Amino acid sequence: MATMARTPVERTMLAELLERQRTLAIYGLTLLGLAAGTLVLQAIDPRLLDSGVNVWVKPTKFLVSIGIFALTAAWFFGYARPERRRSLPMRTTTLLILVGGSFELLYILWQASQGLESHFNTGSLFHTIMYALMGLFAVLLVGSTLPLAWEIGRRPATRLPRxxxxxxxxxxxxxxxxxxxxxxxxxxxxxxxxxxxxxxxxxxxxxxxxxxxxxxxxxxxxxxxxxxxxxxxxxxxxxxxxxxxxxxxxxxxxxxxxxxxxxxxxxxxxxxx
Structure with missing residues (x-):
């Protein structure tokens, strides 16, 4: 069976994304792939939360959201000078996205597999602690924008309009x-x-x-x-x-x-x- 070849533009964009920040690019693309899997689970797993929503809806949304967030950051790495892409602020950005995003997603996926809410679930001491931790890691995730903004603002790539x-x-x-x-x-x-x-x-x-x-x-x-x-x-x-x-x-x-x-x-x- 013949396979559909990617267009030059698609190949160029993917190659550029991987060159700018390979780790975040692979992470983001992986999350989007997992989102496709949880989308399938919505069709085959009939379980609903108390709100009447399928248990796999929230994981799908968060996989897509954090996946796009990671891919955006990977693309923005190209707006910093090449020699600065391994600097402390940029490595901090990568670490915060990987750690913050992964903690949130693992807990959301686990709760979905158990047929339970992840957000606003304080029904037990365990769930109260995990919800608080999820909030903390969400702050770290969003906070990854700060070192990225600092590096791009101070040392932008050459020829990039001010x-x-x-x-x-x-x-x-x-x-x-x-x-x-x-x-x-x-x-x-x-x-x-x-x-x-x-x-x-x-x-x-x-x-x-x-x-x-x-x-x-x-x-x-x-x-x-x-x-x-x-x-x-x-x-x-x-x-x-x-x-x-x-x-x-x-x-x-x-x-x-x-x-x-x-x-x-x-x-x-x-x-x-």
């Missing part, structure tokens, strides 16, 4: 501040829903009858992708307009994220039924 460097650094900082802050608040509650519960947004599962703290957390975590994409889209404009777009875009992104958070706190859904 405005694009700023967009990457701002995106990483917003991911830490917004993603970390809102995630910490959510984990301190008894659940992610606020007020009435019912209905859900396809794929994401966000509450459509009341508030859902996961929406703002999602936006905060993905600031590291949003700001560089914006910078790339306005790359053909004048320097003055590029800077204006990046500063304005970052401000608007933060404002929208906080507004969505306030809406959830008020018990109002983002996409009502």
């Amino acid at each position: 405005d694009y460097v700023a967009a990457v650094v701002i995106g990483l900082l917003l991911t830490f501040l917004l993603g970390g802050m809102l995630g910490g608040y959510m984990s301190s509650q008894t659940g992610h829903a606020v007020g009435a519960q019912g209905g859900h947004v396809p794929l994401f599962g966000w509450n459509r009858s009341g508030g859902d703290l996961r929406v703002a957390h999602f936006l905060g975590i993905h600031a590291e992708q949003a700001l560089p994409i914006l910078a790339a889209l306005v790359g053909g404009l004048s320097a003055r307009l590029r800077w204006a777009a990046i500063v304005g875009g970052a401000s608007a992104y933060a404002a929208v994220t906080l507004a969505v958070f306030a809406q959830a706190i008020a018990g109002r859904p983002l996409l009502p039924l």
Whole structure:
């Protein structure tokens, strides 16, 4: 049987990703592969949690999320000078992602295999301790953006436009501040829903009858992708307009994220039924 060959662009991007940070690239791709496996498990394992959601839904989401997080970091390694990619800040970034991400995922996968919730599960001393530890390792995971931002900001790769460097650094900082802050608040509650519960947004599962703290957390975590994409889209404009777009875009992104958070706190859904 003939196999489908990868296009030159696909081969080039994969090779570039592996060259920039091989360990994180392999880690991220492995997690996406495991997500495909848990997606299959959703079809063959009928067990549901008390919330009525299949036990393998949360592992799938987190495998994809942390996989993309690792791949993003691997790509960003290319924005630092080649001789600095093995520096202490960069090695710290790699370690924090591997340790923080793996702890979270192992516990989530284990709980799913037992048919139990991982988040907001404080039904026993063991589960209370593990939930607290999971929160700690989540902070370490999100904190990996700080040494990465430091290295890219201080010693960016040559020929990389200053405005694009700023967009990457701002995106990483917003991911830490917004993603970390809102995630910490959510984990301190008894659940992610606020007020009435019912209905859900396809794929994401966000509450459509009341508030859902996961929406703002999602936006905060993905600031590291949003700001560089914006910078790339306005790359053909004048320097003055590029800077204006990046500063304005970052401000608007933060404002929208906080507004969505306030809406959830008020018990109002983002996409009502």
